[in-house]
Amino acid sequence: MFYVELHKSHLDYLAPIRHWNNLKLAFEGEAIFIKDFSMEQINDVVLLQIPHIIVYELKEQLLFRKDKLVPTKKIPSALLWMPILNALPIDLPNYNMNYFGIPDKIDIQIVKSEVEQKPYGLITKLENVKEYIETLPQVRLQNLKWIIIEDSVLFLGTPLLPIKGQTYWLKDNCLFPTGYALEFDILFPIIKKQLDPNNDSMLLFQNNNSFLSIPLSECKPLTLSSFRLTVNE
Amino acid sequence: MNEKKIPFLDTIYHLRSIEHAIIYDKKLDISKEEEKEVIELLKDEYEKEKLNYPFQAPVFDEVAALWGSKIVYFATQLVLNREDTASKISTLFPDFGQPIIPSAMLSADLCLRFLPQLLLQLQLMDADDMILPVLEQKLKQFPYSGIGYEMNLENIDLSVALSDACLTQLFLDRVVEKKDKNRGNLEVIKPLLLANFGDYKTIFWNEL
Structure with a gap:
């Protein structure tokens, strides 16, 4: 004690x-x-x-x-x-009737975060997984979805495959790099609504403060046949 | 509708596409053309399934596929049609006369995988049925198809199933899929399964 x-x-x-x-x-x-x-x-x-x-x-x-x-x-x-x-009661400041800062803007930023999050997404180069994936048991694949982004693959789900790559954590259909979070978390619902008004996309935030919008319907269940047919085309 | 009577092809086609079996009246002979068509059908199916097989899949084995489909076809017919079966058993359910290799086991499995369900049906109707041990013997020889079926696993020979990387992985996948504890706890299988699960046994199959 x-x-x-x-x-x-x-x-x-x-x-x-x-x-x-x-x-x-x-x-x-x-x-x-x-x-x-x-x-x-x-x-x-x-x-x-x-x-x-x-x-x-x-x-x-x-x-x-x-x-x-x-x-x-x-x-x-x-x-x-x-x-x-x-x-420790909180005193709210008196309302400032003459506040002129309303048109002020803030930048949305991704900053380092101490909060530990479970990874949900993983991006890696296609050639890293090409041969490895065929050796995996069904159980490791069946919980995952996947989508190809240029020459990289994004896997979604848990548990992820043990491959090197950038991992992401999930919050309400948004992916943030692990170890990073929004600078002003309180603004998250507003940002989400602005960037994805129909709520049908996965937003992938990058360390360089850019983001990628991925339609949810394009993320397909990961099976060997879907992988082979797509990759070996 | 097709005018020609092709019960064997129809049955196998239904079995493979919608997993229904058709029972015909006294149709226990199969023409050579029909056999050929069934082989074609099964070959196509195998090529499709092969895409989902891990590692390098073995080649299609016509003889084994046809043999497997015949076993299932006749077993289906015998669910209802039981006129002097005793004399026919050995002709209807011959042994697979060739060495059982991984490619034979996978090709025969295209149809043999439905045998456990048929056996359950037959068991419900008559637990002492004389064809039950005959068919169970087939599942013992082709252990990949027998996964999920409860039977005596003593001296079951898994050396063929575990001799090929592709078949081994498929075997393990099916044991997990059917949550077959009896086979999962076999001495040769369990360590392989645990290796599959890695750190995530509690997520994939906690009860094993």
């Missing part, structure tokens, strides 16, 4: 972890205590960056500074715990 202590005057510093909604917070005189951290959260850079925090570990009602052998103090009794969301 980990606890974090902070002086009351530094309450605002907790904003970066406000969205960890498993946390509970309690006030005790001039101090704030926070508890219910998961193992990942306690080591997270976001938490460790907050200034003036003291991380404790609780053993037998005594608070030990993290990785120290001597207890610092007892845990205060009768703490009134509340969800961290309630302890």
